Amino acid sequence: MCGMKKTIFTSLFVLIGLAAFAQTGLLRGTIIDKQYGEPAINALIKVEGTSIQGLTDFDGNYSVTVPVGTYTVRVSSFGYSDFVVSGVTITEGKVTIQDGVLEPASEVIGEITITAQASRNSEAGIMIQRKNASNVMDGLSSQSFRRVGDGNLSAAIGRVTGVSVQDGKYVYVRGLGDRYTKTTLNGMTIPGLDPDKNAVQIDIFPTKTLENVMIYKTFSSNLYGDFTGGLVNVETKSFPEHATTQLSVGATYIPTMHFNNDFILYDGGSFDWAGFDDGGRSFPMSKFERVPAAPNATSTELTRGFGKQMAAQSATAIPNMSISFNTGDQINSESGRTYGYNFVVNYQLQNTFYEDYESNTYLKPIGNTDTELFRDERRVGALGQRTAQWSALGSGAMKWNTNSLELLVLHSQSGESSAARRTAQNYNQTGATLLEDILTYSQRSLTTAMVIGKHKVGDWNLEWNNAFTKSRVYDPDFRTTSISITGGDTSLSVGNGAGINRFWRDLNEWNESARLDLSKNWGETGKLSFGGVVVLKSRDFEILNTNFRRGNTSDIDVNPDWFFEDENIYSASNPDGTYVRYNYEASNSFTSGQQVYAGYIQNEHNVLLRLKLIYGLRVEQAMMTYTGETQPGPSYEVYDKAETLNELNFLPSFAAIYDLNESMKLRASYGRTLARPSFKEKSAAQIFDPISKRTFIGNLDLEQTTVNNFDLRYEWFFEGADVFAVSGFYKNFTNHIEMVSYQTAPDNLSPRNAGSSTVFGAEIELSKSLASLGGFFEKLKVGGNFSYVESRVDLHSVIVDDNGTTEYELRQQYLRDGEELKDYRSMAGQAPYTFNFNLNYGDPETGTNVSVAYNVQGTFLAIVGSGRVPDVYTVPFNSLNVNAYKDFGSERQHRITLGVQNALDGERHNVYRSFGAQDETYSRYKPGVGVTVKYSYTF
Structure with a gap:
């Protein structure tokens, strides 16, 4: 009992x-x-x-x-x-x-x-960081993402002053292109899905895992030295504020593309939906195979090993789909240790269709009296694409006393299949009309593992990071069939540009980086920092080319699949059949390496009551090596770990910040930065794009770019996250890198140093809550920014050939009557202005939010012409996006989101532009208006 x-x-x-x-x-x-x-x-x-x-x-x-x-x-x-x-x-x-x-x-x-x-006022927290920062900077907080309802970073970052997003993936800051904008993850440099770009594809980062995003517009010695427009640092959450598990599903409907019976597709693998090739597109023979020049029985066997689909298939495109799942929490243990974890996985399937995708080649007439451009070649037809992309991010962190450790693993995978069916017309050399079917598949993957340690040892803050990244771009079995049409007769006449070609490309890159930073506050306002960075990169690249011939080029079918049917392949009984031709070309493969070693020291302190000085020096030693061969010919060379770059750079930085009063600051800064050529650019590689029919040709003589940057900014901080700012900047470039068309081959593009260039401009920014007006306006917030930039390239400093001819002299030879040649032109890739506007209505009580965002860039020079080849410009794309969501349920666990992308139905348009001539299309397509519906459930 x-x-x-x-x-x-x-x-x-x-x-x-x-x-x-x-x-x-x-x-x-x-x-x-x-x-x-x-x-x-x-x-x-x-x-x-x-x-x-x-x-x-x-x-x-x-x-x-x-x-x-x-x-x-x-x-x-x-x-x-x-x-x-x-x-x-x-x-x-x-x-x-x-x-x-x-x-x-x-x-x-x-x-x-x-x-x-x-709600957590982290927007104000970002503004405090910005107010106390040593750099001219802007930022976005996790609260901003939650408030506006952006699903990924590309949708959110366009609201930042002077920032625009190209192709929904790549960030441009102050109108400067990808080369001068750097993206880092938790302060570490990693390659993106396109390793040839300095910026990472920001659409792979779901906002649910992000703590904040900081955009540094001025250089200080504790930042990487290879940026000029801006450095975008994406910071992930280590310790979520509370336990969250969420599932979201969505769909986007574009009327001009989806449920369109004219859609064409290349569905070549059973795992295309997962972003993987299933092996069916792999090279069907040894890359060192000895293929006979004259067909025989071996030719028959080898040809039968190739996949048989060569024609684009008709299909119906379904709307774009997405699904995401994330979970995370922070756990406080009785031992005093805190643990945090995050896991997120995203999947997207996108179907894109352009019914009249057009690209052209135009030339200036030979005579100086004629101004209208002459069409050299036209390509127009349907282009269908299906992209499957998924990413997964997992992180675990632990902190105790004055220590923390975090492990983060990110994998991103995408597979894009493209099918083009078009007509190509040559107006100059052959006069031929070609019917073309083009099938491509590109598989891209990135895996990065990162370890981050933070410690406080006495008065010192110690942070160390290590990241290893493996990326791959695999293009298996690009297939092109071009059939010549002359007077109603079809043929594979090589003289007319007809033929059957298939090629394989494989790029593998490894990136290892380590970083150590030490800092200590001293006095009332002083801070001393120093540290170092090591970045080691290596790349293997290979291209395998095959082409196919027939004994009889005239008696053929217009269906590209016909050529690889068993009865139409070469044999002893069918000597006129299709057979493969192939020779391994060592010039189509190369191996490159890069090592960057950097160290810095920086000090900051007040010299007067309201004046703070920040000054430092960064030293970077960069080396690049190249192993490969040039194309066969008189200038044939072989390189074996040849040193193509060896530069020791001293990069000083200085900034002065004056507090006009408690809420107003005046900043002035100077910094020297640089831009290094990519592996692809500093190579002897020739890379052909079958869709545009343009060839990229590397340049081993390319030099790095050095930039001197001067900035001035006035900032007025209001309550909360409201701010008004005006900035001015000036940049001087030495050896700016630009893409240039070949004079004798306008479809060949190559990077070239452009001598001396300058960029100067101004920015104005306003972000203001209208709560003080009361009523309806209490829930409104308006923001906008405008950047004006003028760039100049000194034409007398640009050398265009081995004879020392300047771009000024070359342009002078091809002037039209009445045309005046200036001593300078604008810089390629530099937009003259950027305008962003955003309006947000948010009612926390009802769980309702509506946001409107508008963005536009001015016309800018995209590709520099040469001789008779005119310059190519990108015309403005007016982007208007609307996003609205409503939370409901007893605990607001349900959310419905509606969105409209490209509400103005803008088109992507590049044009040739020449004195006295009408603008002519280089390339154009319409992305269409997209309507998105998404449902999210929070457990």
Whole structure:
């Protein structure tokens, strides 16, 4: 009996304890030191009216368990005024987020008391970082992503001053192209799905895993030296504020593309839907195969080994689809350790169709009296594409005392199949008309593993990072069939440009980078930083080319599949059949390596009450090697780990920040940066694009670009995240790299140094909440920014051939009557202006949000002409996107999102432009208007 009473008593005690435990919630947040714009360490968090208290860690984060109720929370630290928040409500089993800012006691008398807000004010936190930053910078917070409802980073970042997004993937800052914009992940350099670009494809980053995104527009010695327009650092969450599990599904309908019976497709593999080739497109023989020049029995066997599909297939395109899943949480253990984890997986399937995709080649007439451009070749027809892309990101982190460790793994995979069916007309040399079917498949993958360590050792902050990345671009079995049509007769006449060609490309790149940073605050406003970076890269690239012939080129069928039917392949009984021709060409393969070793030191401190100086020096040693062969000919050369670049660069930086008053700052800065040629550019490779029929030719003599940057910015910070800013900048380039058309072969493009160039411009930015107007306007926020840029390339400094001819002299030879030649032109890839506008209506009480974003860039020079080949310009694309969502359910766990992309139905259009001539199309296509519906459920 006594034992039974004891059991009942124990059970009752446990139930009471569980009930008490269940009637609690978590109070979490981040406290920022306003003086430095950094985390406030060891700040005391106290829940008044209770004995509950805690301390912030070295990230400025805190987490305490509090009984259900409404409280006043006090944050205090020696030398700072107390930060007091009233009306903080703790809900059973939930996480309440309350951030705070500690201000020096000398600036505020007494304490700061506010009323708690329901949402975390991280936009204001970003603004504090921006206000205290040593650089001219902008940023986006996780709150911005949640408020506007952006699904991935490419949709969000276009709202930043001077930023535009090209092809929905690549960031341009201040109108400067990809070469001068660098993207890093958690401060580490990694290649993107296109390793030849300096920027990573930002659409692979789902916003649910991001803490914030910082855009640095000026250089300081603690940043990488190879950027000029901007450095975009994507920071992932290490410790989510609360447990979240969410599933989202969506679809996008484009009327001009989807459910269109004219859609064409190349569905060549059973795993195309997953972004993988299933092996059916692999090279069907040894790459060193000795293929007879004259067909025989071996030719028959080899030819039968190739895939038989050569024609684009008719299909019906379904709407684009997406699905994503993410989960994450922060766990506080009794041992004092905090654990955090994130996992997210995204999948997208996109069907794209351009009914009249057009590309042309135009030339200037031979006579100087004629101004209208002469059409050399025209290609027009249907282009269908299907892209499957998925990414997965997982991270785990742990912090204790003054230490934290994090492991992050990211994999991104995409597969894009394309089918083109078009007519090509030559007007100059052959006069032939070709019917062309083109089938391509490109598989791209990126895997990166990153380890991040942060420690506070005494007064020193120590951070170290290591990242290893493997990327691959695999283009198996690009297939092109060109059939000549003359007077109704079909043939494979090589003289008319007809033929059957298939080729394979494979690029593998390895990237290992390590970084160490040490910093220490000294005095009241001083900070000393130094560290180093090592980046090691290597690339293997290979192309295998085959072409096919027939004994009788005239007696053929117009269906491309006909050539690889068994009865039409060469044999002893069919000597007029199709047979393969192939020779391994060593010039189509190369191996490159790059090593970059960097070290820096930087100091910052106040020299007057309101004037802060930041100065430092970065030293970077960069080396590139090349193994490969040039094309056969008189200038044939073989390279064996030949040194193609060896540069020691001293990159100084200096900045002065003057506080006009508590809310206004004036910044001035100088920094020297650079841009290095990519592996592809600094090579002897010749890479053909079967869709555009244009060939990229590398340039081993290419030199790196050096840039001197000068910036001036005035900033006026209002309450919260509101700001007004005006900036001016000037950049001087030495050996700017541009893409140039060949004079004798206008479809051949090559990179070239452009001598001396300058860029100067101004930016204006306004972001303002209209809450002070009350009523409907209380929930509105408006933002906009405008950048004006003028660029100049000195034509006398650009050498165009081995004879020392300048671009000025070459252009002078091809002037039209009445045309005046200036000493300079605009810089390729530099837009003259960028305008962004965004309007957001958000009602937290009803869970409703509507955002409108507009973006446009001015016409800019895309490809520099040469001789009779005119310049190519990209005309403005007016992008208007609308996004709206509604949360519903007892706990707002459901969300419906509606969106419209490219609401103005703009088209992508590049044109040839010449004096006195009508603009002629280089390439054009219409992306169409997209309508998106998405449903999200939060568990």
